[in-house]
Amino acid sequence: MEIQYLLASIFLVVGILIYSLKSKFEKSRQNQKPQEVKTDSGKKINCQEQLIPISIYFGTQQGTAARFAKQLSEEGKEHGFLTTEVDLNEVEFDKEMTKGKFGIFCMATHGEGDPTDNAKKFISWLQEPQLSLKDFNFTVFGLGNRQYEHYNKIGKLTNNLLEKQNAIRCYKYGEGDANSTLEDDFIDWKKDLWNVLKELIHPTPQGSTFKLVKSNKEEINFDQTLQGQFDFQTKQFLKAKYCQVVSITQLRQNQQDGSTLQIIFDTGREGIEYKTAMNLGVYPENNDEQILEIANYLGENLNTIYTLEQLEETNKAKMPFPSPLSVKKILKHFLDFNGQLMKNTLTKLAKISSEDEKVRNYLLHLTTEEGKKEFQQMVDEQKTTIFQLIQRNNIKLNLAQFIELCPRISPRLFTIASSNIKSPQQVEIADSLLIDDLSDGTQKIGLCSQYFLNIQQRLLQGESVKVRVDFRESSFKLPDDPNKSIIMIGPGTGIAPFIGFLQEREIFLQNQAQKQNEYILYFGCKHENGDFIYKDQLREFQRRKIIDKFYTAFSRDQEKKIYVQDLLKHNSEELFNQIINDKVVIYICGSTNMGNSVQHLIKEILIKYSNWSEHEAEERIQNMQKQKFLIKELW
Numbered sequence: 121m122e123i124q125y126l127l128a129s130i131f132l133v134v135g136i137l138i139y140s141l142k143s144k145f146e147k148s149r150q151n152q153k154p155q156e157v158k159t160d161s162g163k164k165i166n167c168q169e170q171l172i173p174i175s176i177y178f179g180t181q182q183g184t185a186a187r188f189a190k191q192l193s194e195e196g197k198e199h200g201f202l203t204t205e206v207d208l209n210e211v212e213f214d215k216e217m218t219k220g221k222f223g224i225f226c227m228a229t230h231g232e233g234d235p236t237d238n239a240k241k242f243i244s245w246l247q248e249p250q251l252s253l254k255d256f257n258f259t260v261f262g263l264g265n266r267q268y269e270h271y272n273k274i275g276k277l278t279n280n281l282l283e284k285q286n287a288i289r290c291y292k293y294g295e296g297d298a299n300s301t302l303e304d305d306f307i308d309w310k311k312d313l314w315n316v317l318k319e320l321i322h323p324t325p326q327g328s329t330f331k332l333v334k335s336n337k338e339e340i341n342f343d344q345t346l347q348g349q350f351d352f353q354t355k356q357f358l359k360a361k362y363c364q365v366v367s368i369t370q371l372r373q374n375q376q377d378g379s380t381l382q383i384i385f386d387t388g389r390e391g392i393e394y395k396t397a398m399n400l401g402v403y404p405e406n407n408d409e410q411i412l413e414i415a416n417y418l419g420e421n422l423n424t425i426y427t428l429e430q431l432e433e434t435n436k437a438k439m440p441f442p443s444p445l446s447v448k449k450i451l452k453h454f455l456d457f458n459g460q461l462m463k464n465t466l467t468k469l470a471k472i473s474s475e476d477e478k479v480r481n482y483l484l485h486l487t488t489e490e491g492k493k494e495f496q497q498m499v500d501e502q503k504t505t506i507f508q509l510i511q512r513n514n515i516k517l518n519l520a521q522f523i524e525l526c527p528r529i530s531p532r533l534f535t536i537a538s539s540n541i542k543s544p545q546q547v548e549i550a551d552s553l554l555i556d557d558l559s560d561g562t563q564k565i566g567l568c569s570q571y572f573l574n575i576q577q578r579l580l581q582g583e584s585v586k587v588r589v590d591f592r593e594s595s596f597k598l599p600d601d602p603n604k605s606i607i608m609i610g611p612g613t614g615i616a617p618f619i620g621f622l623q624e625r626e627i628f629l630q631n632q633a634q635k636q637n638e639y640i641l642y643f644g645c646k647h648e649n650g651d652f653i654y655k656d657q658l659r660e661f662q663r664r665k666i667i668d669k670f671y672t673a674f675s676r677d678q679e680k681k682i683y684v685q686d687l688l689k690h691n692s693e694e695l696f697n698q699i700i701n702d703k704v705v706i707y708i709c710g711s712t713n714m715g716n717s718v719q720h721l722i723k724e725i726l727i728k729y730s731n732w733s734e735h736e737a738e739e740r741i742q743n744m745q746k747q748k749f750l751i752k753e754l755w
């Protein structure tokens with residue numbers, strides 16, 4: 121018993137964040153007296169002996185901005201600052217931002233140039249008249265995508281509003297494009313950040329933030345209310361709920377060009393309520409074979425249970441997962457080792473492999489301008505994962521280091537394809553599987569796609585399977601006036617929200633003597649007998665006049681390709697009259713490319729049939745968006 125106790129208490133103390141304690145910072149801190157230094161704006165701030173905390177606020181929807189904030193927080197600590205990443209939804213702005221403090225903002229833009237859900241309150245607070253921010257020091261990095269009309273609108277808006285409220289700029293504004301160079305833009309922007317901040321604040325060395333301790337306690341249950349500071353995605357995961365999967369079936373006629381799965385969840389049993397066309401977040405799990413392979417590589421047993429312990433109270437580090445937890449669950453639910461390789465990961469791996477100079481130099485080379493092409497090939501053509509990189513280079517690391525290296529798993533968002541009025545107890549989504557053909561002839565299946573394929577197999581074997589999900593508001597809502605006409609443009613899986621709309625109309629029409637409006641649908645795919653998802657259901661809606669006009673574009677069924685844009689062009693006069701008389705709400709759902717070109721076409725139609733200038737047509741479109749007569753959900 122004693123030996124057992126001894127063994128149990130010999131815990132694996134491994135500093136997860138191994139930040140070198142730079143003694144020169146400590147010395148300089150001790151020797152320096154409070155002094156005044158100048159900021160960019162020329163204002164003077166007082167650097168006291170006590171620590172000045174730097175909060176790295178993030179506005180995120182899918183986790184990238186949270187990841188960047190975490191990275192900055194880790195780097196800040198490495199440079200000796202007291203940094204914490206902070207979810208904007210959890211801030212008492214008046215208390216936090218009115219005092220002499222430093223705030224670095226990582227702000228993503230979502231929807232149609234909208235703030236992310238967790239930043240909405242903050243953005244509206246920042247627009248209140250005359251906040252007292254004159255002692256608050258700030259800088260902003262925006263995350264956006266140039267394919268969207270309102271590129272980085274929220275990054276820019278945050279920056280401008282802080283400036284307008286007289287906050288003090290401590291570093292330049294920066295922004296990145298998720299369509300191409302986001303990580304490089306970020307790296308480029310933050311190049312001088314810490315040096316500039318060192319001019320303003322005295323850094324103080326920080327140690328590791330938490331340790332991993334072997335435990336003989338019971339594993340934690342995710343459905344308990346868990347206290348503690350967690351990473352953004354982990355917090356979301358813990359708030360989500362398990363939902364039973366009813367069925368997974370193929371929606372395509374054949375799978376020559378890919379695969380689209382219909383997934384139905386039972387919400388009734390869990391007492392979850394949803395609304396038509398909301399978004400469903402799915403938390404995918406890593407597969408068991410891979411988990412075992414990784415555990416073996418790390419020299420871990422899947423059943424070993426670990427507790428995470430905070431090293432310093434003041435550190436306020438965010439925990440990557442709740443504990444006590446088994447190695448199996450840590451690997452299964454929290455570590456994204458299949459996602460896109462980031463340069464930040466290479467830098468961290470290089471530190472871990474510092475003793476093997478060849479490997480270290482190779483990893484660092486990949487982060488440089490000379491190594492850029494090779495790195496891009498690894499990312500784009502080979503889709504190399506973190507674990508593959510570790511294995512191929514035979515890098516020795518332990519579980520704690522692996523946890524520190526991997527980002528958290530982000531939820532995958534789907535637009536719900538069912539109506540809560542027709543099926544209050546069942547939610548349906550359509551998932552077009554992500555399968556990449558690699559340069560070596562093999563394929564890589566996306567994490568969530570693989571997860572659903574595995575569940576499909578388990579269901580076939582009679583297993584009962586639950587998936588962790590949450591529900592989010594979306595911009596797609598039927599007009600308040602039920603007699604308003606709507607035009608639905610949804611090629612591919614963009615059809616999803618319109619299935620719910622049509623189910624709802626079916627019920628509405630049952631109680632109406634005469635129709636007062638029109639439902640017009642534009643759908644497109646490659647082949648009428650290939651990837652025409654929901655074909656029978658849609659044809660039946662058409663036959664029973666739930667859809668009044670149904671236009672289809674099968675791009676590859678004839679020599680000349682046809683897309684939904686071509687069909688809209690063909691009906692342009694009718695479309696113009698509907699728009700000009702405020703008769704319709706237009707919904708566009710699907711790829712960003714398609715959405716942009718439909719919007720461009722609407723502008724051309726407005727110019728052609730009226731005497732408006734391009735500027736006037738653009739204004740009209742903006743007004744339509746403001747009044748919710750034109751609503752888009754693009755990805």
Ligand SMILES: Cc1cc2nc3c(=O)[nH]c(=O)nc-3n(C[C@H](O)[C@H](O)[C@H](O)COP(=O)(O)O)c2cc1C
Pocket residue numbers: 179180181182183184185186228229230231232233234236263264265266268269270271272273298302753754755
């Ligand atoms: C549904 C959706 C809407 C988006 N809307 C915009 C937009 O209007 N403007 C923009 O610059 N980027 C837009 N983006 C791109 C995101 O800002 C970008 O991918 C960012 O890296 C996401 O950060 P996050 O993972 O922290 O949420 C959008 C992305 C999605 C998925």
